[in-house]
Amino acid sequence: MSTIEDKPYLTMREVAEQLGVSEKTVRNFIKSGDLPHSRIGPSGKTVRIAAADLKAYMEARKTGRVQKGEV
Secondary structure, three states, rough: OHHHHHOOOOOOOHHHHHHHHOOOHHHHHOOOOOOOOEOOOOOEEEEEEEEHHHHHHHHHHHHOOOOOOOO
């Protein structure tokens, strides 16, 4: 398994692996606005999460201070 620092952007599958959750849970984090993301490609259907955003999300969760829009 790769680490967050290996790439600047991660797929939902990679994020799910890092967090130990399902891809559906990652989609829910995105839909709720808790996890920032980018849509890329001609159709805009491809989702990528910046490694820095995931790291900030994880750090905020670790300290128990996450509020919507904080990361």
